[in-house]
Amino acid sequence: MNTKTSLRPTYLEVDLDRIKYNIKNIKSYIGESKLMAILKANAYGAGSVEVARIGAEYIDYIGVATLIEALELRKNKIETDILILGFIEENHIDKLVENNITQTIYNLDQALKINEEAKKQNKNARVHIKIDTGMSRLGLQVKPESIKTIVSIKELENIDIEGIFTHLMDAENSDKILCEIQYERFINFIEKLEEENINIPIKHILNSGGILSFIDYKMDLVRSGILIHGLYPDQVDVSKIKTKFTSSLKTKVADIKYIEDGDYVGYARGFRASEKMKIAVLPVGYSDGYTEEIRKLINPKVNGVEAPVIGNICMDQTVIDISGLEQVKIGDIVTLIDCDETTNVDIKWIASIARRVPRVYKIGGEVKYIRDYLLD
Numbered sequence: 001m002n003t004k005t006s007l008r009p010t011y012l013e014v015d016l017d018r019i020k021y022n023i024k025n026i027k028s029y030i031g032e033s034k035l036m037a038i039l040k041a042n043a044y045g046a047g048s049v050e051v052a053r054i055g056a057e058y059i060d061y062i063g064v065a066t067l068i069e070a071l072e073l074r075k076n077k078i079e080t081d082i083l084i085l086g087f088i089e090e091n092h093i094d095k096l097v098e099n100n101i102t103q104t105i106y107n108l109d110q111a112l113k114i115n116e117e118a119k120k121q122n123k124n125a126r127v128h129i130k131i132d133t134g135m136s137r138l139g140l141q142v143k144p145e146s147i148k149t150i151v152s153i154k155e156l157e158n159i160d161i162e163g164i165f166t167h168l169m170d171a172e173n174s175d176k177i178l179c180e181i182q183y184e185r186f187i188n189f190i191e192k193l194e195e196e197n198i199n200i201p202i203k204h205i206l207n208s209g210g211i212l213s214f215i216d217y218k219m220d221l222v223r224s225g226i227l228i229h230g231l232y233p234d235q236v237d238v239s240k241i242k243t244k245f246t247s248s249l250k251t252k253v254a255d256i257k258y259i260e261d262g263d264y265v266g267y268a269r270g271f272r273a274s275e276k277m278k279i280a281v282l283p284v285g286y287s288d289g290y291t292e293e294i295r296k297l298i299n300p301k302v303n304g305v306e307a308p309v310i311g312n313i314c315m316d317q318t319v320i321d322i323s324g325l326e327q328v329k330i331g332d333i334v335t336l337i338d339c340d341e342t343t344n345v346d347i348k349w350i351a352s353i354a355r356r357v358p359r360v361y362k363i364g365g366e367v368k369y370i371r372d373y374l375l376d
Contacts, residue, residue, distance in 0.1 A: 008283075008357065008358055010251040010283055010288055010357055011250055012350075012360065013248040013249075014046050014359055014360065017362070017363055017365075018246040019050075019051055019228060019229070020055055022227060022229070023058045024058055026224050026227055026241055029215070030222050033218045033219065033221055035058060035221070035224060036060065036221055037061070037228060038207075038223050039051055039052060039073070040065035041069075042069075044228075044351040047361070048064070048072065049072065049073060049076040049078065052080060053078070056080065061083060063083050063223055063225075064082060064083070064085065065085055067088050067095060067096060074099045083101075083104065084104060086104065086138070096117075096125070097118050097123055098121065103128075104138070105129055106130045107149070111153040114159060115156040119157070125158060126162040127163075129153070130165060131146075131165065131186060132166070133167075134181065135166075135169040146189075150196075163221070164203055165223075168207055171236070172236065186205055190203060204221040204222060205219060206219070207224070208224050208227040210222070211241070212236035212237055213236050227241065229245070230243040231347050244339075247339055248337055248340075249337040250333055250336065251333075252333055253328060254280075254330065256280050257281075259277050265319050278322050278323045278325070279310065279321060280302070280319070282320060284317070284336065285315045287354060287356075288353065288357050290313060291352070292312075294349050295313060298336070300334050303325070303332065320334070337349065356373070356374055
């Protein structure tokens with residue numbers, strides 16, 4: 001439900017201008033290569049539909065992990081090419097073909113089933129072949145029998161092999177040697193395919209870390225995920241692409257009270273007061289994605305002043321110490337993660353923000369609409 005009001009006082013505020021700024025700068029940096037925006041996990045929590053729309057001018061392809069993520073985009077009239085990076089079950093291949101969604105494949109059986117369904121629908125289905133160059137996840141291994149498999153896939157009448165790719169497993173490490181080995185394996189494999197007269201138009205290897213560390217490997221397309229949100233992998237040169245962090249997690253004060261020396265706060269006696277204290281209760285907890293990991297690195301702020309969490313974070317509530325803060329009142333905004341000040345955010349934090357937390361979308365510094373997923 002898109003509105004300008006929310007039924008919850010806890011929300012993720014997403015600056016769409018910043019997302020567009022980041023996508024534009026990534027696209028400029030990669031030059032003539034196509035840009036695949038990785039929008040899996042609801043665009044790492046920011047909202048896949050909203051990111052796809054705001055970045056449409058610069059996004060050539062969208063990458064998701066699952067069929068349901070691709071269908072959500074199609075349901076919302078996103079016509080950009082979509083690649084499913086993960087597994088799809090056989091009984092859902094019909095939806096894949098119906099909606100013109102591209103599938104990652106890594107064995108002949110997959111290709112045969114997609115070809116069969118495409119033939120039923122009188123279509124050609126596009127696929128990208130995944131090559132395992134060292135990460136040991138999905139992908140055909142770099143072996144001679146894999147060349148034979150791809151030759152067999154190429155012969156299928158209703159399959160178009162549009163792309164071939166692999167994934168760097170260590171681009172965020174200061175020692176980049178494994179990435180270099182993966183690249184060489186990938187290039188050698190492609191050369192062997194070309195010896196069999198198999199020329200695949202879209203080749204890709206770079207993720208966000210790879211874009212910043214190995215731009216010479218950019219090939220026909222690059223895949224960017226966390227860079228879109230203004231976040232960087234470890235051990236990369238962050239000066240190469242200017243980005244801005246895009247999301248702030250906020251809530252409001254639900255209650256204010258005083259506790260006495262010896263009083264406990266939260267489950268398992270997580271905190272015991274050693275003096276009289278003024279505390280505020282916040283309607284946010286770990287089921288919203290506000291975790292102990294975040295709490296340990298970033299203190300909430302009330303009216304611009306830090307107010308540390310005390311006691312254990314509960315499923316739906318958190319308590320902060322506001323002793324000495326005289327102006328705090330019920331309904332005041334509390335910033336838990338601040339897009340203007342936070343520099344040590346992990347993408348896992350944003351991606352873990354629950355769907356019960358509304359997304360508040362801002363353009364030009366103003367709230368344009370609010371999306372409450374539970375009411376959509």
